[in-house]
Amino acid sequence: xxxxxxxxxxxxxxxxxxxxxxxxxxxxxxxxxxxxxxxxxxxxxxxxxxxxxxxxxxxxxxxxxxxxxxxxxxxxxxxxxxxxxxxxxxxxxxxxxxxxxxxxxxxxxxxxxxxxxxxxxxxxxxxxxxxxxxxxxxxxxxxxxxxxxxxxxxxxxxxxxxxxxxxxxxxxxxxxxxxxxxxxxxxxxxxxxxxxxxxxxxxxxxxxxxxxxxxxxxxxxxxxxxxxxxxxxxxxxxxxxxxxxxxxxxxxxxxxxxxxxxxxxxxxxxxxxxxxxxxxxxxxxxxxxxxxxxxxxxxxxxxxxxxxxxxx
Amino acid sequence: xxxxxxxxxxxxxxxxxxxxxxxxxxxxxxxxxxxxxxxxxxxxxxxxxxxxxxxxxxxxxxxxxxxxxxxxxxxxxxxxxxxxxxxxxxxxxxxxxxxxxxxxxxxxxxxxxxxxxxxxxxxxxxxxxxxxxxxxxxxxxxxxxxxxxxxxxxxxxxxxxxxxxxxxxxxxxxxxxxxxxxxxxxxxxxxxxxxxxxxxxxxxxxxxxxxxxxxxxxxxxxxxxxxxxxxxxxxxxxxxxxxxxxxxxxxxxxxxxxxxxxxxxxxxxxxxxxxxxxxxxxxxxxxxxxxxxxxxxxxxxxxxxxxxxxxxxxxxxxxxxxxxxxxxxxxxxxxxxxxxxxxxxxxxxxxxxxxxxx
Numbered sequence: 001x002x003x004x005x006x007x008x009x010x011x012x013x014x015x016x017x018x019x020x021x022x023x024x025x026x027x028x029x030x031x032x033x034x035x036x037x038x039x040x041x042x043x044x045x046x047x048x049x050x051x052x053x054x055x056x057x058x059x060x061x062x063x064x065x066x067x068x069x070x071x072x073x074x075x076x077x078x079x080x081x082x083x084x085x086x087x088x089x090x091x092x093x094x095x096x097x098x099x100x101x102x103x104x105x106x107x108x109x110x111x112x113x114x115x116x117x118x119x120x121x122x123x124x125x126x127x128x129x130x131x132x133x134x135x136x137x138x139x140x141x142x143x144x145x146x147x148x149x150x151x152x153x154x155x156x157x158x159x160x161x162x163x164x165x166x167x168x169x170x171x172x173x174x175x176x177x178x179x180x181x182x183x184x185x186x187x188x189x190x191x192x193x194x195x196x197x198x199x200x201x202x203x204x205x206x207x208x209x210x211x212x213x214x215x216x217x218x219x220x221x222x223x224x225x226x227x228x229x230x231x232x233x234x235x236x237x238x239x240x241x242x243x244x245x246x247x248x249x250x251x252x253x254x255x256x257x258x259x260x261x262x263x264x265x266x267x268x269x270x271x272x273x274x275x276x277x278x279x280x281x282x283x284x285x286x287x288x289x290x291x292x293x294x295x296x297x298x299x300x301x302x303x304x305x306x307x308x309x310x311x312x
Numbered sequence: 313x314x315x316x317x318x319x320x321x322x323x324x325x326x327x328x329x330x331x332x333x334x335x336x337x338x339x340x341x342x343x344x345x346x347x348x349x350x351x352x353x354x355x356x357x358x359x360x361x362x363x364x365x366x367x368x369x370x371x372x373x374x375x376x377x378x379x380x381x382x383x384x385x386x387x388x389x390x391x392x393x394x395x396x397x398x399x400x401x402x403x404x405x406x407x408x409x410x411x412x413x414x415x416x417x418x419x420x421x422x423x424x425x426x427x428x429x430x431x432x433x434x435x436x437x438x439x440x441x442x443x444x445x446x447x448x449x450x451x452x453x454x455x456x457x458x459x460x461x462x463x464x465x466x467x468x469x470x471x472x473x474x475x476x477x478x479x480x481x482x483x484x485x486x487x488x489x490x491x492x493x494x495x496x497x498x499x500x501x502x503x504x505x506x507x508x509x510x511x512x513x514x515x516x517x518x519x520x521x522x523x524x525x526x527x528x529x530x531x532x533x534x535x536x537x538x539x540x541x542x543x544x545x546x547x548x549x550x551x552x553x554x555x556x557x558x559x560x561x562x563x564x565x566x567x568x569x570x571x572x573x574x575x576x577x578x579x580x581x582x583x584x585x586x587x588x589x590x591x592x593x594x595x596x597x598x599x600x601x602x603x604x605x606x607x608x609x610x611x612x613x614x615x616x617x618x619x620x621x622x623x624x625x626x627x628x629x630x631x632x633x634x635x636x637x638x639x640x641x642x643x644x645x646x647x648x649x650x651x652x653x654x655x656x657x658x659x660x661x662x663x664x665x666x667x668x669x670x
Contacts (some may be wrong), residue, residue, distance in 0.1 A: 054443050104646040110442070111388065112649045115589045115641065118582065122638030130631040240578065243447045251443065286458050288449035296440050296448060 015274055026269050032159030034265020035166040036228070041241035041249065041257040042169070043214040048251045049190040050210040051102070051111045057121040060238025061215060065090055066222030066231040071132035076133040083219070098208045129233070138230055140293040162224045169220060170258055173213075177254070182209055190252070223262030244292035249303050256304035264288045317664070319600045331513055331632040348502055361459075361494035362567075364607060369501040372603035376505075376512055377555025378594065382585070383594035384516050385548035386528025387437050391449035392556050392584045394433075394456035397576035398426040399557030400564040401466045404475040408468055415480040415488055419504070419561045426557020429456070434549025438542060441531075444617040453581055457573045476570035488565040497566040504562065508555060513596050515551070524548055525544045525594075556584075590644055592651025601652040609637060 043058040055061075072082035101116050177183040188196040189206045193210050197203055222231070225238060242261075249260025271287045295303075320335055322328040332338040352365055378392050402422035406413060414420075433452035437445055460466050467475055479489030486492045487500050515521050523544045526534035535541055564571045583606060591602020613633045648655050 101642055105649070108645075108649050111382075111589065111593070112645055114443075115586070116645050118586070119638045119641030119645065122634050122641065124638070126631040126634030126636075126638065130628060130635070240450070243450060247444050247447045273607075282460070286451060286454035289447070289454055293436060293448045293451045296444060298437060 008020075027266055028271050029159070029265035030269035031262055032163050032265070033269065034245075034262040035159070035163040035258075036221070036224055036261075037238075037242055037265055038243045038258045038261030039169070039217065039224060040238050041161075041167050041245040041261055042173070042254065043217045043221065044242060044246055044253055045249075045251065045257045046173075046210050046214045046217065046238075049254075051189075051207055052110055053102070053117065054110065054195075054251075055081050055214070056117045057124060058116060058214065058218065058240065058242070059237060060121045060124045060128070061090070061093075061218040062222045062225065062238065063231070063233070064093075064124050064222075065215065065219040066226040067132040068127045069219065069222065070226065070231045086219055087216060090219060091212045094208050094211035094215050097211055098204060102207055103204065125233075159228075162228075165220060165224065168260070169217065170254065173254060176213075182206075186210065241288070244288040247296055248292045253304035259303060264291065267291050326406075329517075331517075345506060353363075358494045361498050364611060366494065366498050366501055366567050368603050368607045369498070369505045370559050370567055371584065371587060371607060372600045373501075373505045373508060373562065374556050374559035374584045375591065375599035375603050376509060377552045377559065378421055379525070379588045379591075379593065379595070379599045380516070380555065381548050381552035382588055383523035383592075383598075384521055384528065385552075386531075386544065387545060387548060388442060388446040388669060389449045389552070390446050390578070390581045390585065391433060391452035391456075393576040393578060393580035394453040395426045395430055395553045395556040396560030396563060396580065397456055397460055397549075397573060398429045399423060399560030400555075400571065401460050401475065402426065402557070403561035403565060404477075405466065405468075408478060409479055411478070415482055415565070418480075419558050419565075422561040423554040423558040426560065427554040429478050430549045430553025430556075431546050434546050434553075437545050437549065450578070457576060459516060461573045472572075474570050474572045476666065477565040477568075480565075490569060501562055501566050504558065506600065508558070509600075512555075517597070520547065527568060527579075560577055586641065589640065590651055592653030595651065595653035597656065598651050598653030601656065605652060609640060613637065 028047050040058060040062060043061065044055060045053045047053055047058070065086055068080050069086045072085055073079060077085065097120065101120060102113075105113055105116055175183075178188060185196070185201045185206055186209065188199075188201055189203065193203065196206075221238075245257060245260040245264050247260075248263060249256025249258070268284055268288050268291075271291075275283070317334050317336070322333070329335070330338075332341055352361060356365065374396060375394060377395075378389065381387050381389055399422040402425035403418050406421055407415065407418045429452075433449060436448045440448060461473065464470075464473075467473055470476075477488045479486060479491060481487065482498050482500070485496055487496050516524070523534070523539045526537070526539050527541060527544050527548075531541060534544075560576065565573070568575060568657035587606045588599060589602070591600070592598025610633060613636055614629070617629060644652070
């Protein structure tokens, strides 16, 4: 028993203590990876907050945005032009989704809407690949991908800029939600659909706006992930990576998505590096889920989720 | 017109509460089951049995299991693939460790194994609900698949990491392994699914099913009238996982022949969830209709362009298939969010009154 404790607890802790610079590197790597998870999780949170739809297609929206961007750049468009066109495409997509998918399904149970977004997931996947091809593409929008040393730790520039962009995005979104007229309307809708409708907030417009914003966030996530690992089908699977972030942070909370992403990113890296070898490695796939699950048992609504009050 | 039920009076409670209270329904159902046993084994070719009917039945069994959990007890689960993997790997371990054990017993025991695992991963359902629970069940999915991949004991230290169905006989007829005839495997799968559908139908009509539905509809109210959430939810997880475990064992032994963990990945979980939702949440018949839809539509879409003389490149055809499949899911949800089972019910009601509208 003692030796098991030694192996499972003390051993990894000793490793951490013996090389603090490496530990710092692991933590920073985790933070930056966590930022990337947060970017995807943000898209989920925005849509869930305003419409109660658990948008499974967010991952494919990231893929679709990245594919469109790369496709346009490959066809000779300048990066900025391509970005603008992609943004327009994502906004048009939001209009289409609202009109074709959401409007006929108003007032259906959440699981039906969830299903519909899975249908959307298939559709977009097929559509994106048909238009832009299914090959792995390299996305290069001029973000440097080199590592440098700081305080004895190796830091990747790409991940650093991802962190900066994610932080900027959160600030922009926070201002948008708190200060603008549409932002206030969005918060009202998130709070209470019917009350919002009764004071004259157009629900349909709000939905188009949140889906558009989620689409724009998907572009940013697509750029960062695409620059990191190439634009390919597996990009759509990062949605699955964002799910533990969501349950950790709470489905309704923008700060939750960020903090949850950081915790998952760091926890995953530390777990993989120090505890992974004990069980044969490759624990990244499920470690985040188990971490989030353990957390949920203590706090079922997530870190920043709204307190669940139950009445009969 | 088709349904003339005039003159069928019910004189006992038992006849009033029968699964098929109308005589015509009973006859149709009996004929359908008989036909399901006889017609394909006599007429269908190996392609139809192997590529369409056997997977359809196995998926239907898994969908039935998930429907009990999600449709009746209201607990959304994305761990179906993981529970099916538990069934498949238990069946493999059991049948290779005890070669004298009947394959039927192996299937049932692997169902029991899956049920035990299901109960463990069902424990969080006491604290968390809805999508939080769905994501929590993903932990089961990823963890179980990882476990079967990493621990070589589960595959009997096979270097390829695959499990292969051994040759086993029931009453002198080979039912699993490379030499088993598709017709035999079909009959075994059908017998299992028919039996379990009957059990499920009776389960959901009785005390257990009613307490599940009470929990699903309003859990606090259910608790107050005396339904114990702990027992009810865990029972739902256990029975649902049992069904999925048996389906998983059949998946390898009767359908694939050999498989690795990839066959049980997250996509399988989603596929079974589709079947349940397209077919109809909270409907035994819906599980079958949903499985048929999900199995048949891709086959139809694959063969469609050839039939009308279009020769598309494989990649484009695959992409169009995805688009049409996704579009159809959305279309069906918009037309009838309660699934194909509800459509069938409406049709039946219409037929009872036809040609008089009232």
